[in-house]
Amino acid sequence: MSTLETVLLSLLVIDALALITLILIQQGKGADVGAAFGSGSSNTVFGSSGGATAMTRLTTWLAIGFFVIAFGLAYTAKERSEQAGNLGIPQVIERSSENALDLPLSDDLAPAAGGQNDEIPEF
Numbered sequence: 001m002s003t004l005e006t007v008l009l010s011l012l013v014i015d016a017l018a019l020i021t022l023i024l025i026q027q028g029k030g031a032d033v034g035a036a037f038g039s040g041s042s043n044t045v046f047g048s049s050g051g052a053t054a055m056t057r058l059t060t061w062l063a064i065g066f067f068v069i070a071f072g073l074a075y076t077a078k079e080r081s082e083q084a085g086n087l088g089i090p091q092v093i094e095r096s097s098e099n100a101l102d103l104p105l106s107d108d109l110a111p112a113a114g115g116q117n118d119e120i121p122e123f
Contacts, residue, residue: 005076012069019062026055 002076005073008069008073008076013064015025015062015069019059019066022055022059022062026059079084
């Protein structure tokens with residue numbers, strides 16, 4: 001694996017873990033119902049607009065980064081497969097009959113008429 005592929009794969013894993021973590025810590029849309037029962041003031045950590053805008057923007061940028069890195073990995077994989085295709089397939093070289101040893105079987109090594117050879121020839 002080339003260095004670029006290793007770096008992109010590492011960045012993709014880090015981005016995916018950050019994206020998962022960020023999505024899991026965000027509140028759902030139905031979480032604002034609790035504000036009607038007196039717990040509305042607990043969401044003032046990120047200001048009066050809440051954390052939705054900052055976290056949403058960060059989630060958007062992490063998702064864009066995830067797709068860009070994934071496309072970069074796909075491009076490197078395509079380039080690698082094209083390079084492997086240019087190497088070619090090894091070919092088998094056929095030998096002519098002049099180089100082959102054409103030795104006839106002797107009578108001692110030929111199979112018997114019944115299909116089985118009872119005697120083992122001595123060499």
